[in-house]
Amino acid sequence: xxxxxxxxxxxxxxxxxxxxxxxxxxxxxxxxxxxxxxxxxxxxxxxxxxxxxxxxxxxxxxxxxxxxxxxxxxxxxxxxxxxxxxxxxxxxxxxxxxxxxxxxxxxxxxxxxxxxxxxxxxxxxxxxxxxxxxxxxxxxxxxxxxxxxxxxxxxxxxxxxxxxxxxxxxxxxxxxxxxxxxxxxxxxxxxxxxxxxxxxxxxxxxxxxxxxxxxxxxxxxxxxxxxxxxxxxxxxxxxxxxxxxxxxxxxxxxxxxxxxxxxxxxxxxxxxxxxxxxxxxxxxxxxxxxxxxxxxxxxxxxxxxxxxxxxxxxxxxx
Amino acid sequence: xxxxxxxxxxxxxxxxxxxxxxxxxxxxxxxxxxxxxxxxxxxxxxxxxxxxxxxxxxxxxxxxxxxxxxxxxxxxxxxxxxxxxxxxxxxxxxxxxxxxxxxxxxxxxxxxxxxxxxxxxxxxxxxxxxxxxxxxxxxxxxxxxxxxxxxxxxxxxxxxxxxxxxxxxxxxxxxxxxxxxxxxxxxxxxxxxxxxxxxxxxxxxxxxxxxxxxxxxxxxxxxxxxxxxxxxxxxxxxxxxxxxxxxxxxxxxxxxxxxxxxxxxxxxxxxxxxxxxxxxxxxxxxxxxxxxxxxxxxxxxxxxxxxxxxxxxxxx
Numbered sequence: 001x002x003x004x005x006x007x008x009x010x011x012x013x014x015x016x017x018x019x020x021x022x023x024x025x026x027x028x029x030x031x032x033x034x035x036x037x038x039x040x041x042x043x044x045x046x047x048x049x050x051x052x053x054x055x056x057x058x059x060x061x062x063x064x065x066x067x068x069x070x071x072x073x074x075x076x077x078x079x080x081x082x083x084x085x086x087x088x089x090x091x092x093x094x095x096x097x098x099x100x101x102x103x104x105x106x107x108x109x110x111x112x113x114x115x116x117x118x119x120x121x122x123x124x125x126x127x128x129x130x131x132x133x134x135x136x137x138x139x140x141x142x143x144x145x146x147x148x149x150x151x152x153x154x155x156x157x158x159x160x161x162x163x164x165x166x167x168x169x170x171x172x173x174x175x176x177x178x179x180x181x182x183x184x185x186x187x188x189x190x191x192x193x194x195x196x197x198x199x200x201x202x203x204x205x206x207x208x209x210x211x212x213x214x215x216x217x218x219x220x221x222x223x224x225x226x227x228x229x230x231x232x233x234x235x236x237x238x239x240x241x242x243x244x245x246x247x248x249x250x251x252x253x254x255x256x257x258x259x260x261x262x263x264x265x266x267x268x269x270x271x272x273x274x275x276x277x278x279x280x281x282x283x284x285x286x287x288x289x290x291x292x293x294x295x296x297x298x299x300x301x302x303x304x305x306x307x308x309x310x311x312x313x314x315x316x317x318x
Numbered sequence: 319x320x321x322x323x324x325x326x327x328x329x330x331x332x333x334x335x336x337x338x339x340x341x342x343x344x345x346x347x348x349x350x351x352x353x354x355x356x357x358x359x360x361x362x363x364x365x366x367x368x369x370x371x372x373x374x375x376x377x378x379x380x381x382x383x384x385x386x387x388x389x390x391x392x393x394x395x396x397x398x399x400x401x402x403x404x405x406x407x408x409x410x411x412x413x414x415x416x417x418x419x420x421x422x423x424x425x426x427x428x429x430x431x432x433x434x435x436x437x438x439x440x441x442x443x444x445x446x447x448x449x450x451x452x453x454x455x456x457x458x459x460x461x462x463x464x465x466x467x468x469x470x471x472x473x474x475x476x477x478x479x480x481x482x483x484x485x486x487x488x489x490x491x492x493x494x495x496x497x498x499x500x501x502x503x504x505x506x507x508x509x510x511x512x513x514x515x516x517x518x519x520x521x522x523x524x525x526x527x528x529x530x531x532x533x534x535x536x537x538x539x540x541x542x543x544x545x546x547x548x549x550x551x552x553x554x555x556x557x558x559x560x561x562x563x564x565x566x567x568x569x570x571x572x573x574x575x576x577x578x579x580x581x582x583x584x585x586x587x588x589x590x591x592x593x594x595x596x597x598x599x600x601x602x603x604x605x606x607x608x609x610x611x612x613x614x615x616x617x618x619x620x621x622x623x624x625x626x627x628x629x630x631x632x633x634x
Contacts, residue, residue, distance in 0.1 A: 018451030023463070031467035036474060146613075153556070153608035155563040157582055158601045165589050252456060259458065260564065274459075278466060279569050290463050294455040301454075 090284030110269030129204030151198030341617035358410035422497025427504030435512025552615035
């Protein structure tokens with residue numbers, strides 16, 4: 001088991017390198033000199049030259065032959081790798097703060113929004129999916145599906161705007177903006193659940209229904225097990241693998257937070273950090289969040305594979 | 319009419335779809351939207367090719383922010399443009415995004431998936447590595463990053479000026495972002511299907527007759543998996559529309575055209591002035607298209623390939 005876990009964790013490295021390479025190619029090579037984007041539209045050539053020099057954008061991309069072989073790795077890519085290994089993500093251009101500091105400050109507010117959101121969404125979705133599976137092929141099931149699809153068909157932005165306008169601003173049931181206590185979290189979490197639960201219900205319903213038609217369900221019914229018991233102790237248990245996959249793969253999104261909810265409600269988390277970074281052309285923050293998001297996703301995937309062996313002993317360790 | 323020919327997959331699927339009332343209602347809605355799209359496309363190109371301002375972009379500051387009336391069904395916006403006309407153009411942009419994104423997604427996803435599934439071994443390892451890397455970056459982050467970078471490139475490079483004369487630079491950036499992330503899903507599907515078909519008897523027969531690999535892949539197997547492209551498209555389309563709205567809000571979306579995302583984003587400030595019709599119109603237009611696509615896509619998938627539903631739930 002330990003060897004398996006170590007092997008799985010080591011397989012993260014090539015993917016992480018690939019992600020680094022892709023983000024590097026995107027931001028530095030395809031995008032051209034980032035100084036143009038950082039400096040904004042009306043920058044003087046002198047300012048662009050200065051940013052280019054200060055941030056090392058004038059170095060070669062991968063290998064430096066200028067003073068061969070002494071400075072072979074004195075290049076943009078390897079400088080980036082070195083600073084990432086030191087946990088250094090550069091600095092923000094708007095307020096000159098270290099990006100790693102900004103990220104650290106943003107984690108807690110993000111988790112405050114996304115953790116309750118995630119748990120409520122999961123509980124509600126699995127509950128409704130079990131309900132739909134229990135009443136499958138009846139009007140209850142069908143209307144649940146149509147309602148779920150309808151809820152999915154409205155943009156999250158619209159939910160936020162309507163709730164913020166009527167519930168918070170007109171009727172003053174909730175605070176509109178800020179992050180000063182639990183009451184500031186009610187509305188964002190509520191909107192997040194309403195906007196997200198439709199898709200989750202539809203997903204889990206498919207998973208449950210797939211199990212409902214398996215042989216073991218027929219066997220259980222034939223020997224007289226009550227249908228609620230079949231649902232809760234047989235079906236739910238066997239549906240654990242797809243549920244687990246979905247849950248763990250969603251975990252990295254707890255970190256990125258909800259871009260929209262955070263920026264509409266003024267919650268100083270990572271999502272809002274990213275939104276303002278895009279508006280200001282704050283390249284280092286965009287790069288850091290993209291990269292960290294990917295690494296967390298890969299780690300979560302690995303964790304899923306490990307969790308499989310726990311959830312389903314039939315899965316052999318290879 | 320009686321025929322002895324075996325019925326095709328498409329004929330059987332169509333018969334199944336026709337029996338479902340909900341699917342037919344959705345199909346009708348989709349046909350109406352497609353009609354609106356073609357009308358808006360005509361309106362746009364008619365003006366663009368003559369180098370005049372299209373009617374939907376003419377501002378009239380004397381009738382700003384008007385309530386819905388008979389002359390303007392959904393009122394007017396901040397520049398006195400008819401909201402209904404803006405939303406009609408938004409339909410054009412939604413369909414243009416779907417088409418332009420597919421220009422990237424379908425060739426890339428299909429060809430790479432076919433190669434990976436058919437040849438296996440090293441080619442498979444390389445392609446799986448490529449899509450695992452791209453699939454590891456959370457979608458919205460990668461789409462945002464690509465659109466952000468591509469827009470910078472498009473706006474600065476002089477050689478792109480000819481392209482941006484016809485396609486909005488934001489639209490191009492969004493499509494590149496959505497395209498280079500969207501092919502992963504199709505590629506996975508096609509790869510799995512080619513791995514199955516590779517072992518089938520008809521492929522073995524073709525191979526023993528000396529048919530080339532390319533011909534087996536694209537003339538023999540491709541027709542048997544082509545329905546996956548349609549299913550993938552109909553289920554990907556609603557996601558594109560919703561993502562476009564998010565990108566518009568993030569400021570990496572469509573800049574100078576009235577996409578639904580841009581209209582919703584613009585209506586944000588005016589909601590406080592009591593101007594709700596802009597938001598309501600764009601939301602309703604978006605809602606019915608996304609709903610119809612979702613429901614029809616589901617029905618289409620069930621009719622064409624019932625096993626896919628559970629396969630998708632297990633892997634995603």
